[in-house]
Amino acid sequence: MEKTLKKGRPDIAMSSFSFLFAEMLNYFHSRASSSDELEGRLQAAGERLGLKVLELMTYREKANRKDTLESFLSFISNNVWRMLFGRPADGLQRIPADNSYMILESVPITNRYIEAGQLNPATFITGIIIGMLRAAGFNNPVETHVWKKDESTNETTNVYLVKSK
Amino acid sequence: MSRERNLAKIAESTFSKLDKVHSEIFTMTYGAIVTTLVEDLDNVDEVNAQLDKMGHNIGERLVDELLAKTGLNPQPDMRYVMEIVTRVGFRIYLGITPTLSNWNADSTTVTLSFRDSALSDWVELPHTLDDLSYFQLVCGVIRGALEMLGMKVKCTITADKLKGAQTTDILVELQEVMQAKFYN
Numbered sequence: 313m314e315k316t317l318k319k320g321r322p323d324i325a326m327s328s329f330s331f332l333f334a335e336m337l338n339y340f341h342s343r344a345s346s347s348d349e350l351e352g353r354l355q356a357a358g359e360r361l362g363l364k365v366l367e368l369m370t371y372r373e374k375a376n377r378k379d380t381l382e383s384f385l386s387f388i389s390n391n392v393w394r395m396l397f398g399r400p401a402d403g404l405q406r407i408p409a410d411n412s413y414m415i416l417e418s419v420p421i422t423n424r425y426i427e428a429g430q431l432n433p434a435t436f437i438t439g440i441i442i443g444m445l446r447a448a449g450f451n452n453p454v455e456t457h458v459w460k461k462d463e464s465t466n467e468t469t470n471v472y473l474v475k476s477k
Numbered sequence: 478m479s480r481e482r483n484l485a486k487i488a489e490s491t492f493s494k495l496d497k498v499h500s501e502i503f504t505m506t507y508g509a510i511v512t513t514l515v516e517d518l519d520n521v522d523e524v525n526a527q528l529d530k531m532g533h534n535i536g537e538r539l540v541d542e543l544l545a546k547t548g549l550n551p552q553p554d555m556r557y558v559m560e561i562v563t564r565v566g567f568r569i570y571l572g573i574t575p576t577l578s579n580w581n582a583d584s585t586t587v588t589l590s591f592r593d594s595a596l597s598d599w600v601e602l603p604h605t606l607d608d609l610s611y612f613q614l615v616c617g618v619i620r621g622a623l624e625m626l627g628m629k630v631k632c633t634i635t636a637d638k639l640k641g642a643q644t645t646d647i648l649v650e651l652q653e654v655m656q657a658k659f660y661n
Contacts, residue, residue, distance in 0.1 A: 322499050324497065324571060325569050331534075336510050364505055397498070
């Protein structure tokens with residue numbers, strides 16, 4: 313592998329991504345017979361991306377091999393998020409009751425400017441997390457949820473819930 | 478001020494006002510799309526056609542945004558429009574500026590050359606995909622964008638870095654000047 317990932321400033325207009333992402337959604341939509349299938353395909357596309365990201369980042373940051381699930385999720389929500397989205401995720405929390413983890417993100421890039429009806433476009437990002445976890449040898453299931461931040465406002469946040477196996 | 482420098486300036490000031498992302502997420506999402514299409518579709522020709530179609534839709538939307546944000550409102554003058562495409566469009570939306578060369582005498586055909594791999598960073602094509610045009614999306618974008626500006630063009634990839642060429646080249650040939658779909 314000759315190329316390494318750049319670590320610069322955001323270098324292209326967001327609409328490039330948004331329009332490309334919308335075309336991918338359209339394509340899946342035209343071929344999927346149910347919303348479950350559509351969601352599954354979107355997630356699978358994210359998984360491909362996740363695998364590739366880990367391949368490239370471990371190449372660049374060999375010293376950063378992560379061993380525990382918690383440290384790996386911290387690597388994802390900081391380093392990977394910065395590389396892909398230009399900033400860290402809004403939070404990483406452990407839920408002691410069942411030993412699961414939540415990565416929090418108020419406005420995922422996939423959900424800006426994109427109307428997708430019932431489908432949560434951030435399922436793509438869930439796929440990225442799943443792909444990375446799998447590539448690193450963790451096979452924890454990951455779910456996407458949308459939570460209200462506060463009952464008094466309608467503000468929501470996306471929750472990528474990484475469940476214990 | 479020369480037209481080139483003026484367009485470069487418009488590109489910078491427009492870019493500074495737009496929401497931005499890292500090109501990595503774009504490049505990698507595109508990679509995931511190509512891989513998905515290769516698995517889904519029966520043959521490489523269908524993949525190329527699908528990429529071209531997606532690009533066409535994207536091009537229509539991008540030119541709409543580009544004209545709205547820059548205030549440019551070009552006549553269907555191939556030379557000027559191709560300068561806008563390279564110096565403003567590609568600069569803002571792919572972070573690169575391809576070069577224009579080999580204009581024909583009546584300014585209806587030109588070659589765009591991409592030295593940077595941009596879209597195809599980290600991509601290696603297996604030999605089973607020799608006929609895949611990884612850059613076909615870009616052809617579609619140019620076609621869609623120019624159509625909105627009243628120019629029907631044919632785009633052909635004439636050299637491909639992924640297949641060993643020094644640059645990726647797209648030949649753009651004007652076929653017909655039509656009524657522009659976009660009015661400012």
